[in-house]
Amino acid sequence: xxxxxxxxxxxxxxGECTLSDSVFNVEVRAYLLHDMVRYQRAARRQGTAAxxxxxxxxxxxxxxxxxxxxxxxxxxxxxxxxxxxGGVAFGPSPRSFTFKLNRKVKxxxxxxALSARFQAEKLLLLKELxxxxxxxxxxxxxxxxxxxxxxLIVIDSENKNVELSARNLPKVKVLRAAxxxxxxxxxxxxxxxxxxxxxxxxxxxxx
Numbered sequence: 643x644x645x646x647x648x649x650x651x652x653x654x655x656x657g658e659c660t661l662s663d664s665v666f667n668v669e670v671r672a673y674l675l676h677d678m679v680r681y682q683r684a685a686r687r688q689g690t691a692a693x694x695x696x697x698x699x700x701x702x703x704x705x706x707x708x709x710x711x712x713x714x715x716x717x718x719x720x721x722x723x724x725x726x727x728g729g730v731a732f733g734p735s736p737r738s739f740t741f742k743l744n745r746k747v748k749x750x751x752x753x754x755a756l757s758a759r760f761q762a763e764k765l766l767l768l769k770e771l772x773x774x775x776x777x778x779x780x781x782x783x784x785x786x787x788x789x790x791x792x793x794l795i796v797i798d799s800e801n802k803n804v805e806l807s808a809r810n811l812p813k814v815k816v817l818r819a820a821x822x823x824x825x826x827x828x829x830x831x832x833x834x835x836x837x838x839x840x841x842x843x844x845x846x847x848x849x
Contacts, residue, residue: 646767653787659767662844666760668753678751678824684739696729755827766834773803781807794830798838819843
């Protein structure tokens with residue numbers, strides 16, 4: 643079983659935490675991370691780009707001129723794509739960019755991301771993380787104490803003092819364990835988790 647040092651908020655060592663090898667110490671498979679990041683980014687796309695085709699443009703109810711005798715090429719409507727003010731040919735229409743990934747692939751990708759942070763020694767574990775009041779200054783001091791350039795901080799459950807204190811820090815994000823994901827783990831150079839969050843994540847991924 644893998645182990646990691648457990649700290650308190652003042653960066654004092656308070657013990658060790660045993661980590662599941664099946665979650666935090668698996669082989670890092672880059673192709674799974676790539677697939678999962680594509681999946682998450684595609685799901686976030688709005689897909690609302692749209693243009694009017696020839697059937698949606700107003701006007702053009704009759705032929706612009708008669709079929710024969712004018713010397714011009716025959717035309718059926720002035721709202722065809724080659725006319726100014728006409729509809730757009732093959733333009734975008736509202737669509738969903740989402741695609742399917744198997745549940746096992748999602749779990750394996752998340753385990754790979756967690757293992758990548760652990761194996762790179764970019765995983766920090768806290769006994770607990772709590773604040774008496776909402777204070778960005780106090781939260782920044784905790785982050786600076788651990789000398790982190792940027793970090794994803796995962797807590798086990800709702801903690802408004804922590805979550806609201808962190809939201810104005812540009813290189814820090816706080817997530818609850820239920821919302822941990824591959825994209826955010828890879829986006830931030832460091833991963834900090836509370837002991838309770840580790841237990842919750844392991845319980846979800848070992849099923």
